[in-house]
Amino acid sequence: MEQKYAVPALDRAHAVLSLLTEEPYKWKLSDISKHLGISKSTLYSLLLTMERLQWIHRDRNETYALGSSLGDFGSAYFRQFDLAREFRRLAEPVMRILQESVQLARLDGSDVLYLAKIEAPSPVQMVSGPGVRIPAHATGLGKALMMEMDDEQVCRIFPEETLPKLTVHTIGSRDAFLQELETSRGRGYCLDIQEGVMGFCCVAAPVRRRGEVVAAISCSMPIHHWEGKKDIAVREICALAKQLSTTI
CATH class of the missing domain: 3.30.450.40 (GAF domain)
Incomplete structure (x- = not known):
């Protein structure tokens, strides 16, 4: 697939989901930022959007796991x-x-x-x-x-x-x-x-x-x-x- 048509935000979201698939409720925003090399400001907006869409879920410890929408997709x-x-x-x-x-x-x-x-x-x-x-x-x-x-x-x-x-x-x-x-x-x-x-x-x-x-x-x-x-x-x-x- 030609990279000129790639959407960077989707690539980043995919990377986040892949990380959470392997280890749910382990990663906080700062940990994800360091691990994936995404700036905190960019990642903050991305995670808020993904949470709103129920792609991910954030618990009271501020760690993330896959959300209910992904279960529906699956x-x-x-x-x-x-x-x-x-x-x-x-x-x-x-x-x-x-x-x-x-x-x-x-x-x-x-x-x-x-x-x-x-x-x-x-x-x-x-x-x-x-x-x-x-x-x-x-x-x-x-x-x-x-x-x-x-x-x-x-x-x-x-x-x-x-x-x-x-x-x-x-x-x-x-x-x-x-x-x-x-x-x-x-x-x-x-x-x-x-x-x-x-x-x-x-x-x-x-x-x-x-x-x-x-x-x-x-x-x-x-x-x-x-x-x-x-x-x-x-x-x-x-x-x-x-x-x-x-x-x-």
């Missing part, structure tokens, strides 16, 4: 693996009904990150296996992951009005993307008609945990299958998303 991290396991179990019969591939993904910055895929026995496939990233605005999955965000959240993810086009059908502006999200909210699912990959269409729906969208699933298929399978794909993907939302 639980969420491991839940995604539980979700992937449940997805593989529940998506298999959906793939057999549709005879089309079914994917699971989460949002990572402005990209969709694929977590799992149940692949259909077809010689024609999208490149969408675990670990693959695709710009969120160009996919049904990305729309499903962002469909419940407000405009301000979307603008933070896409600070520029112009969005890169992957195909001639990709949404090319933030305003158009916001309109598409509004349409998706109204119908409860999202579509991608050759927007991410020419020759492929998909339907996607969000997976929720405690009312929050934590992932999304989709079914992708060659465009020549679309008209014949669209309605059943919408029904099966929405049902699978609802089922996953209640099992994780």
Whole structure:
């Protein structure tokens, strides 16, 4: 990763967390400052912010340990693996009904990150296996992951009005993307008609945990299958998303 894009405050916070992971409730501000080579004034502001965010906890002896927010992050991290396991179990019969591939993904910055895929026995496939990233605005999955965000959240993810086009059908502006999200909210699912990959269409729906969208699933298929399978794909993907939302 290019260092010119590094954020020094995050590097320092990471160093503090690493130290507290090894030895909780041992380090005071002055000790951390000496050990990590961070000035006391800089470290004071950093620790106050981390404490406010509940990344760390300070006891009455002025020593620090990891905070409750990190426990929440850790639980969420491991839940995604539980979700992937449940997805593989529940998506298999959906793939057999549709005879089309079914994917699971989460949002990572402005990209969709694929977590799992149940692949259909077809010689024609999208490149969408675990670990693959695709710009969120160009996919049904990305729309499903962002469909419940407000405009301000979307603008933070896409600070520029112009969005890169992957195909001639990709949404090319933030305003158009916001309109598409509004349409998706109204119908409860999202579509991608050759927007991410020419020759492929998909339907996607969000997976929720405690009312929050934590992932999304989709079914992708060659465009020549679309008209014949669209309605059943919408029904099966929405049902699978609802089922996953209640099992994780």
